[in-house]
Amino acid sequence: MTPLKHILRSIMISIWFMFLTFPLMVVYINPLNYTVTWRWKNMIMVGIGTFFASFFWRRFQNRTVGNNDKPSLGQKTLNHIYTSPEISRMLLGVLILFTLSFPFIFSTYQTNVFTTALMYVVLGLGLNIVVGLAGLLDLGYVAFYAVGAYSYALLNHHFGVGFWVALPLGALVAAFFGILLGIPVLRLRGDYLAIVTLGFGEIIRLILENWDKVFFGPSGISNISRPAFFGVELVEKSIPHAIKYMYYLVLLLVLFTIFFVNRLKNSRIGRAWIALREDEIACQAMGINKMRTKLTAFALGATWAGMVGVIFAAKTTFINPASFTFMESAIILSIVVLGGMGSIPGVILGAFFLVLLPEYFRTLGDYRMLAFGASMVIMMVFRPQGLISHIRTKYNFNAKEPLA
Amino acid sequence: MDNLQVELQYFLELFLGGLTKGSIYALIALGYTMVYGIIELINFAHGEIYMIGAFTALIIATVLNIMGVNHAALVLLLSAGGAVVYASAYGYTVEKIAYSPLRNAPRLSPLISAIGMSIFLQNYVLLAQTSNFLPFPKLIPEFEFLEPISHIMGSSEFTIICTTSVIMVLLTILIKFTKIGKAMRATAQDKSMALLLGINVNHVISFTFIIGSALAAVGGVLIGSQMGQINFYIGFIAGIKAFTAAVLGGIGSIPGAVLGGLVLGWTESFGTGYISSDYEDVFAFTLLVLILIFKPSGILGRNTSQKV
Numbered sequence: 194m195t196p197l198k199h200i201l202r203s204i205m206i207s208i209w210f211m212f213l214t215f216p217l218m219v220v221y222i223n224p225l226n227y228t229v230t231w232r233w234k235n236m237i238m239v240g241i242g243t244f245f246a247s248f249f250w251r252r253f254q255n256r257t258v259g260n261n262d263k264p265s266l267g268q269k270t271l272n273h274i275y276t277s278p279e280i281s282r283m284l285l286g287v288l289i290l291f292t293l294s295f296p297f298i299f300s301t302y303q304t305n306v307f308t309t310a311l312m313y314v315v316l317g318l319g320l321n322i323v324v325g326l327a328g329l330l331d332l333g334y335v336a337f338y339a340v341g342a343y344s345y346a347l348l349n350h351h352f353g354v355g356f357w358v359a360l361p362l363g364a365l366v367a368a369f370f371g372i373l374l375g376i377p378v379l380r381l382r383g384d385y386l387a388i389v390t391l392g393f394g395e396i397i398r399l400i401l402e403n404w405d406k407v408f409f410g411p412s413g414i415s416n417i418s419r420p421a422f423f424g425v426e427l428v429e430k431s432i433p434h435a436i437k438y439m440y441y442l443v444l445l446l447v448l449f450t451i452f453f454v455n456r457l458k459n460s461r462i463g464r465a466w467i468a469l470r471e472d473e474i475a476c477q478a479m480g481i482n483k484m485r486t487k488l489t490a491f492a493l494g495a496t497w498a499g500m501v502g503v504i505f506a507a508k509t510t511f512i513n514p515a516s517f518t519f520m521e522s523a524i525i526l527s528i529v530v531l532g533g534m535g536s537i538p539g540v541i542l543g544a545f546f547l548v549l550l551p552e553y554f555r556t557l558g559d560y561r562m563l564a565f566g567a568s569m570v571i572m573m574v575f576r577p578q579g580l581i582s583h584i585r586t587k588y589n590f591n592a593k594e595p596l597a
Numbered sequence: 598m599d600n601l602q603v604e605l606q607y608f609l610e611l612f613l614g615g616l617t618k619g620s621i622y623a624l625i626a627l628g629y630t631m632v633y634g635i636i637e638l639i640n641f642a643h644g645e646i647y648m649i650g651a652f653t654a655l656i657i658a659t660v661l662n663i664m665g666v667n668h669a670a671l672v673l674l675l676s677a678g679g680a681v682v683y684a685s686a687y688g689y690t691v692e693k694i695a696y697s698p699l700r701n702a703p704r705l706s707p708l709i710s711a712i713g714m715s716i717f718l719q720n721y722v723l724l725a726q727t728s729n730f731l732p733f734p735k736l737i738p739e740f741e742f743l744e745p746i747s748h749i750m751g752s753s754e755f756t757i758i759c760t761t762s763v764i765m766v767l768l769t770i771l772i773k774f775t776k777i778g779k780a781m782r783a784t785a786q787d788k789s790m791a792l793l794l795g796i797n798v799n800h801v802i803s804f805t806f807i808i809g810s811a812l813a814a815v816g817g818v819l820i821g822s823q824m825g826q827i828n829f830y831i832g833f834i835a836g837i838k839a840f841t842a843a844v845l846g847g848i849g850s851i852p853g854a855v856l857g858g859l860v861l862g863w864t865e866s867f868g869t870g871y872i873s874s875d876y877e878d879v880f881a882f883t884l885l886v887l888i889l890i891f892k893p894s895g896i897l898g899r900n901t902s903q904k905v
Contacts, residue, residue, distance in 0.1 A: 224734075228663070534705065574699065577703060
């Protein structure tokens with residue numbers, strides 16, 4: 194295209210968007226006292242903004258189309274980091290030092306935000322087992338998170354059960370729910386499974402909201418005790434200490450999860466999941482029990498959500514059904530897909546991206562959710578495989594040596 | 598005897614309420630089912646298109662009112678027409694921006710893009726207008742001939758049921774007997790084969806989005822004038838419900854979407870009327886889960902065997 198054509202096209206696009214945004218952005222009605230404000234300035238801004246944005250859009254789109262087969266520079270660097278043990282060890286060392294010293298360098302607020310991000314890392318890794326490895330689209334993951342949180346909150350409220358007892362219990366209850374839901378619905382394929390899990394998530398939330406006799410309704414449960422430190426109760430006064438403690442606890446869980454998922458991925462069951470994701474029929478022909486394999490993935494995913502749920506309840510000391518909406522499921526799923534399905538570093542990066550971005554852009558005020566939605570779309574359009582796409586293990590056969 | 602009459606009237610009321618609600622669900626569900634039939638995408642932004650349709654109608658009607666246009670039919674026509682035009686334009690643009698670059702991407706990518714678009718559009722309306730509930734003008738006039746039965750069916754319910762029926766018939770004609778309808782069916786069956794036969798698949802997809810959005814806008818205008826108020830969040834729950842309706846009836850099937858919408862409307866109406874009003878949404882989702890477990894392809898969906 195010649196430059197003139199480019200400009201003409203962009204003008205057309207900007208006119209289209211000025212038309213599109215006219216009623217919502219220019220006209221402002223006040224139906225109470227019957228007045229209309231005309232905000233023509235907005236129209237000019239939309240026109241100019243879309244004019245320039247369309248140039249960038251086309252430029253980047255051409256680039257993505259052109260370079261589809263070749264690995265990008267970032268991918269190459271990453272490959273290099275993965276394959277060279279010196280660099281990866283050094284990077285890992287720096288990362289470990291940074292995460293360990295984080296609560297001492299930064300403020301309590303930062304530590305708190307970081308803890309939340311780490312919790313989402315675990316949630317993302319848990320969902321990654323279900324969606325990324327086994328290829329089961331689960332839109333109601335938050336239900337298991339809620340199950341974990343409520344099991345701890347209720348046990349604590351009624352029987353004074355401590356955090357360390359509740360952690361495995363919550364995980365077990367969530368896993369039980371995972372199997373309970375899994376048995377009937379795992380026969381469904383693809384999007385049907387997605388919509389049933391979505392429905393299940395909503396049912397759990399609505400029951401929590403409406404059955405006030407058992408679950409205390411929309412007002413939720415408060416005064417949940419924080420975790421004790423080897424039997425020593427951390428007193429309510431030292432909230433900064435509690436937050437630091439929480440941080441290390443979640444960090445430990447993250448490390449455990451990474452280790453576990455990594456081992457799982459290369460295990461017999463992990464390979465079965467990946468095979469099932471790629472081709473169900475071929476997989477069954479190879480003698481893999483489809484139902485059992487899927488159920489394990491579902492139950493394991495739920496287990497992690499349950500554990501994070503218990504931690505969430507202990508961290509905030511207050512829970513109510515509003516924390517477990519569909520939006521939460523959507524965000525966890527976005528973490529997995531945005532980061533790169535099946536890739537552990539990708540999920541970690543995705544979690545930080547999606548949790549820290551809205552948090553640090555609070556200054557943008559109301560615009561932050563707008564930017565959040567837009568960045569999800571832009572990310573997907575320009576990098577549909579995710580931030581760090583999953584790299585398959587390759588076995589290289591060295592042909593130089595003679596074959597005996 | 599008297600008791601029986603009261604019971605019967607209550608039943609009729611619930612039945613008509615469910616029918617009205619179900620018609621709206623059906624209108625939105627059609628958009629989901631058509632899009633899913635063609636590109637296998639759960640278009641999460643569809644509920645937002647419905648909301649934008651309702652907002653556009655509200656804005657046009659209010660501006661006309663302030664400018665002193667008082668002719669009821671003219672206001673209704675202009676605001677509903679404007680809503681349909683704008684919703685279609687939004688549907689078209691959303692497809693071009695968020696979905697068409699992702700035609701060959703991994704399956705989950707367009708879904709995430711759709712969720713992002715839904716968040717974006719919600720917040721766009723929130724920022725451009727307001728987060729409060731806005732009163733929706735009564736666009737549908739009171740019909741005199743409905744006076745004797747006004748206690749069970751008001752004029753807006755009547756209009757909703759009639760409009761939906763007419764639209765269903767028109768849509769069936771469009772899909773069954775026109776050239777573009779044939780192209781749509783062909784694309785839904787096999788995209789690459791349709792392409793080989795000289796069908797412009799991109800145009801067909803755009804057209805599907807436009808039709809679906811227009812139907813959602815009609816639903817938005819109707820529900821707005823029945824409920825009397827709207828806000829930026831109405832699209833979300835309506836979208837999920839309508840998608841439920843589409844899956845219930847068998848996704849990809851147009852009569853299925855209508856049937857699914859009606860069944861969902863009645864389930865909610867009778868469930869809240871006879872059991873408990875707190876669990877309105879629980880009934881809807883329980884029904885969905887049950888139907889999918891026992892008949893995974895939906896009520897009218899065809900059982901397709903998986904190809905190897």
